Amino acid sequence: MEELIIKYLKGEASKNEMLEIEAWVKESVENRKLFAKKVNLYAISANLEGKADMCDLDKIVKAIRRLDRRRSVTRYFAAAALATGLIVGAALYTSYKIGSYKNDVEYILAQSNTNLEYSTPYGVKSKISLPDNSVVWLNSGSRISFPSKFAGNERLISFSGEGFFDVAKDSLRPMKINTPGGVTVNVLGTKFNLDTYAEDRSMSLLLLSGRVNIRMKNGSLIENIKPSEKIVINKIDTKAKINSVKDTLPTTGWRDGWLIFDDLTLSEVFVKMKRWYGITIKVEDNSILEKRLSAKFREESASQVLDLMRKTQLINYTIVDSIAYVKNYSW
16 A cells, blocks of 8 residues: 555556545545655655755645645545645744754654545445544535544534534543534534535434534524434524434435435425435426425435336426426326
C-alpha cells in the first residue's frame, strides 16, 4: 500500500489504483492516520531536502496545491491533501523559527489534524468509522465532515442528509452534530437515525438507544428524548413534534436495502426515489402530488416501483432518455 500511496502523491496512480487507495483509507481510522502521515512525509522529502530559507513556506504550499490539482480520486482526498499541506507548511515555519525542522518530524506529524469529508451521491450508500470508533451509515445524497482526530472537550461533526449513527460513549466529550437550518444534536453514547437533508423543510430524529438533546436555532433546548421516540422539527418555524414509534423499519430500513413508503404523498415518494435511484422524475400534472402511497420494496428497480403506482391507478408514466415523465392516471 505504501508504494501505491507514493504513486498517488506523485500523480502516477491509475484510476483503479486510486480507487483501491480510497477504499483502503475508508476502512479504518488507523488507515486514515497512516495516510495523513505519508502525505506529510512526502511533502517533507519532496520539498525540504537541503532547504531552510523563509521563501520555502510559499513554495511548499504552491507545490502541494499543484500536486493536489493532478489528483482526481475524490473530494475527500483533495481536501485532506490540501489541508495536510497547509498544516505541514505552518508547522515547518514554526520549526524553521527554532532552527530544528529536520529533527522534529514527529512534532510536525503530531500537529496534523486534517478535516475529513465524505459524501454519497444519489443512488449510493456507505458506512464510515469516526476517530472515536463511532460508526455512521450514510444514505444517498448525504455529507459528513469531521476532524481526523477529536480534540478538546467535544466531538464536533457537520452533517446533512440521512444517517444512522452508532455513537461511542464518552461522558467527557459529548458529540455535537451541526445540521442544516441551525439545529444541533448533542449525544454521548447512543444509536439514532437522523434525517436532515438541507433542501427539506423538516428534519427528524428517531432514537433507538441512549439519550439525545437537541438545541434549536433560536437557542431553546429539547431534552430527554427517549428510545423509540421520533422527533420531527419544522426547520422554518422550529416547531417540534415527538411521537412514540413501535415499528422502526420504515425509518431505519434503508440501511438494510429497504425502500419504504409509509403513507407518504407522491411528492415525498418522488423525492425519495430521486435520492434512492439517482433518477430524474418530472411531474407533468401537479394534481397527483397529494395522492398517497404505502408500499415496501427491496431490490426492485425504479421502473418496477413506477409500474406498481401505475397498476394501482395512481399515475401514468413514460421514460425518455433516462427521465421519467409522470402524469395523472388516464382511464
